[in-house]
Amino acid sequence: MTDRPSLPHNLEPSSDASYLEVLRELVAHLRQNRTQLREEWARRIMGAKFLTAMTNDEILAECSAVYDNYLGALETGSIEALEAYARDLSERIIPRGVETFEVVGIVLLLRDVLARSLFAKYGANQQVLTRVLDAYEPAANRIANTVAVGFVQERERIIRQQQEAIRELSTPVLPVRERLLILPIIGIIDPQRSRQLTEQLLRGIRVNRARVVVMDLTGVPTVDAAVANHLVQTVEAARLVGAEVIVTGLSPELAQTLVTIAVDLGKMATVGDLQGGIEVAEKLLGYKVVPISLQSDP
Amino acid sequence: MDVPILKQRDYLIASIQAVLTDRDLLNLRDKLVQQVGNFRSKGVILDVTGLDVMDSFSVRTLRDMAHMIRLRGADTVIVGIQPEVAFAMVQLGLSLEGVPTALDLEEGLAYLGRIPKRPVPKHRP
Amino acid sequence: MAIFQVNTATTLMDTIETVPIRTVTDIVIARQRGRDRALSMRFSETEATLIATIISELARNIVLYAQHGEILIGSLDNPPRRGISIVSRDEGPGIADVQRALLGGYSTSGGLGLGLCGVRRMVDEFQLETAPGKGTTVAVKKWAR
Numbered sequence: 001m002t003d004r005p006s007l008p009h010n011l012e013p014s015s016d017a018s019y020l021e022v023l024r025e026l027v028a029h030l031r032q033n034r035t036q037l038r039e040e041w042a043r044r045i046m047g048a049k050f051l052t053a054m055t056n057d058e059i060l061a062e063c064s065a066v067y068d069n070y071l072g073a074l075e076t077g078s079i080e081a082l083e084a085y086a087r088d089l090s091e092r093i094i095p096r097g098v099e100t101f102e103v104v105g106i107v108l109l110l111r112d113v114l115a116r117s118l119f120a121k122y123g124a125n126q127q128v129l130t131r132v133l134d135a136y137e138p139a140a141n142r143i144a145n146t147v148a149v150g151f152v153q154e155r156e157r158i159i160r161q162q163q164e165a166i167r168e169l170s171t172p173v174l175p176v177r178e179r180l181l182i183l184p185i186i187g188i189i190d191p192q193r194s195r196q197l198t199e200q201l202l203r204g205i206r207v208n209r210a211r212v213v214v215m216d217l218t219g220v221p222t223v224d225a226a227v228a229n230h231l232v233q234t235v236e237a238a239r240l241v242g243a244e245v246i247v248t249g250l251s252p253e254l255a256q257t258l259v260t261i262a263v264d265l266g267k268m269a270t271v272g273d274l275q276g277g278i279e280v281a282e283k284l285l286g287y288k289v290v291p292i293s294l295q296s297d298p
Numbered sequence: 299m300d301v302p303i304l305k306q307r308d309y310l311i312a313s314i315q316a317v318l319t320d321r322d323l324l325n326l327r328d329k330l331v332q333q334v335g336n337f338r339s340k341g342v343i344l345d346v347t348g349l350d351v352m353d354s355f356s357v358r359t360l361r362d363m364a365h366m367i368r369l370r371g372a373d374t375v376i377v378g379i380q381p382e383v384a385f386a387m388v389q390l391g392l393s394l395e396g397v398p399t400a401l402d403l404e405e406g407l408a409y410l411g412r413i414p415k416r417p418v419p420k421h422r423p
Numbered sequence: 424m425a426i427f428q429v430n431t432a433t434t435l436m437d438t439i440e441t442v443p444i445r446t447v448t449d450i451v452i453a454r455q456r457g458r459d460r461a462l463s464m465r466f467s468e469t470e471a472t473l474i475a476t477i478i479s480e481l482a483r484n485i486v487l488y489a490q491h492g493e494i495l496i497g498s499l500d501n502p503p504r505r506g507i508s509i510v511s512r513d514e515g516p517g518i519a520d521v522q523r524a525l526l527g528g529y530s531t532s533g534g535l536g537l538g539l540c541g542v543r544r545m546v547d548e549f550q551l552e553t554a555p556g557k558g559t560t561v562a563v564k565k566w567a568r
């Protein structure tokens with residue numbers, strides 16, 4: 001939360017006695033009519049076709065909670081509780097596809113519902129009405145602002161998080177044991193991604209001092225000739241920085257593409273599946289302990 | 299820019315620590331091929347960490363060098379190719395085919411240590 | 424000359440740096456200038472190495488086949504894209520068989536014959552103009568990722 005701009009935590013610094021009295025009175029009024037106003041608000045939300053991703057019961061439940069928090073903020077002048085609730089609410093509804101315009105619309109609707117109710121009650125006396133609105137408006141505006149800004153920030157945070165997760169997911173380089181990296185590739189590879197993948201792998205080899213890499217293509221549905229060439233380049237580049245690559249999980253289609261574009265598969269160490277690949281890799285790493293000359297000499 | 303060649307037991311170690319011109323690289327090649335014979339070295343480690351670029355000329359020179367050293371009875375391993383340099387090499391279509399590579403000096407030494415002894419030509423009945 | 428003007432339509436003229444190429448030392452100087460330019464334009468370390476490699480190939484061809492010539496390094500301004508333009512030009516013998524030279528594996532100097540076709544693969548735009556006895560100009564552009 002370090003990047004949150006500081007929001008005012010007091011609605012109205014004025015401690016003017018008459019102002020406080022008016023505020024107390026209007027809160028009392030809104031509390032008295034709690035049930036009716038809350039339902040009116042929910043009706044307006046559904047009528048405006050906001051929150052279509054949620055059931056009516058869910059909307060009613062959230063309306064109750066927000067309404068009470070809203071009154072609390074009006075009454076105490078502290079928006080912290082409301083702010084926390086708005087963040088929590090955003091976190092819950094963002095994954096369900098609720099959009100910014102809906103949240104802003106909902107808050108403005110509540111403002112409208114409450115203002116109408118105040119009009120109905122105090123409208124007869126222009127002077128009182130003015131004083132009530134003077135107390136209500138700035139407070140309501142700041143609350144609306146808090147909720148909307150909270151939502152947008154939460155949304156941005158989630159989007160950032162997802163983007164990072166996707167970036168990492170698309171090319172994980174996993175050090176499974178000393179000197180051994182696994183590179184499971186999942187999904188479609190395009191030239192842009194295969195370049196990223198190569199750069200990440202080469203850096204991973206240096207950082208982990210890897211001697212063997214198992215590149216698993218089980219999750220790759222198809223490749224075209226350009227990408228196949230990139231894969232071959234990746235294998236070669238890895239060798240240049242000092243690691244041997246074992247390719248696993250080549251589907252029949254993939255194998256065919258590689259052959260068709262005249263990739264010399266003999267140059268690439270391939271093993272059927274990931275498990276087999278890891279076994280071969282471990283044997284390669286264990287080569288130091290049991291030299292081939294001792295094994296092969298009868 | 300003269301590249302120093304160190305002798306360590308059976309091995310020669312040359313570390314390129316700065317950018318080389320084509321002429322420097324050719325000089326290094328000739329010196330290494332020469333010294334492998336003089337010292338009867340079994341292996342050569344060429345550390346190219348300092349090379350900023352490996353283009354078609356450097357690759358050809360290094361490949362030739364490895365082959366010449368091979369003919370003189372020793373193995374060559376090239377170590378320290380930087381990720382960016384490796385990336386550019388394959389993009390250019392260059393591979394150091396037939397020339398062993400390792401991560402760094404330490405890995406290069408380990409590699410040479412793992413190579414089984416050359417079979418001594420035996421008289422067959 | 425003609426190519427150069429076409430190719431640098433978006434090159435900022437005041438950013439163009441000319442590196443004369445006569446010796447193998449100039450090859451190193453030119454590619455270092457290219458790397459510095461790339462890094463100063465926030466190209467990644469990998470991309471800067473690609474730029475340096477491209478310049479190395481083109482500059483070596485000058486030294487090898489034309490004896491002398493020059494490399495021009497310019498910044499491309501096409502917001503939001505950032506790019507580098509590299510032009511290599513000489514007044515040497517020209518390339519006799521352009522088709523084969525671009526195909527790769529063809530060399531008149533016992534090389535790998537990979538320089539030109541490799542450079543072509545590494546860049547976003549590639550233009551080559553050559554005439555026997557007149558010289559050779561290679562103009563390429565590479566955009567930052």
Ligand SMILES: Nc1ncnc2c1ncn2[C@@H]1O[C@H](COP(=O)(O)OP(=O)(O)OP(=O)(O)O)[C@@H](O)[C@H]1O
Nearest residue numbers: 354484488517524530531534535536537538539559
């Ligand atoms: N600037 C030039 N002037 C004249 N001929 C050139 C020039 N550049 C390239 N060539 C011709 O084109 C051929 C191919 O060039 P390319 O750079 O692709 O390969 P190479 O220089 O022969 O070998 P490599 O670059 O792989 O070491 C050269 O052999 C040469 O005949």
Ligand SMILES: [Mg+2]
Nearest residue numbers: 480484538539
């Ligand atoms: Mg060349």
